[in-house]
Amino acid sequence: MSVGTAVSVNVGAAEPAMGKDVRSTGILKKPVSAPVQVRAPGPKRTGLHSGVVGDHIGDTKNHGGDDQAVYAYAVEDYAWWAAELGRELPPGLFGENLTTAGLDLLGGVIGEKWEFGSGLVLQVTFGRIPCITFQNRMGEPRWVKRFAAANRTGAYLRVLTPGSLVPGDRITVAERPAHGLTLTEAFRIYMFDQSRLARLLDAPELSPALLAEVRERLG
Known part of the structure; x- marks a missing residue:
C-alpha cells in the first residue's frame, strides 16, 4: 500500500467571516510544530465541529462533523495549482488541516x-466542494468553478481511531475498499454527471447524508 508523510499540520483560529452569512471562519490555517489531538467531533451542527482540537469552524451547516473531521490536501496538487496560478502556495492556504x-x-x-505513526486512523469520505469563503481567501476570479472543474479536491476524512496529527509523521494507506470508487470519480459524478449517480451507492463509506441525498435524487 501507499506510504506518505504529513509534511504540515495546520490549525485555524476564529477570524472574521469572508463572504458568508456567518460570524467567523477558520480557513486561515497556519502550520504548527507540536502534535495536535484529533478525535471524532460528533454531529455537524451540534458537536465539536472540527476533529482537530483547537481548529475553528464558522460555517457549521456546511463544514465539520464526523464525516468532515479532518481535511487533507497534497503538496503534489499544490504544485499543479502553483504552476496554473503562477504563484507560491504554502501549506494551509487551502484551509487543510x-x-x-x-x-x-x-x-x-x-x-x-x-x-499514522501516532496511532491515529482516518478514513477518506469525499472531496471538498468549494465555497465563496474559499474563493475570497484565494482572491482568484471564478475560483469556485475553476477548483471544481480541476477535480483536485483534496480529501475529507472521518476519525476511526483517535490520536495525534504530528508534523513529519508517516502515513500508510492500510486498507482500500474493493469498490474502487475514487475521490475524483465520486466528485465528478456528484457534481457533473447525474446519469451515473447510482455508482455512488457502491461506496457505503460515503457520509449518510450524501448517500441519502443520492437516493433522493435517483427517486
Missing part, C-alpha cells in the same frame, strides 16, 4: 484507511 506528500489523492478511494 493536513498537508500530505507521497499519497495520490487523485486516485484515493472512498473508504480507504490512513494509519
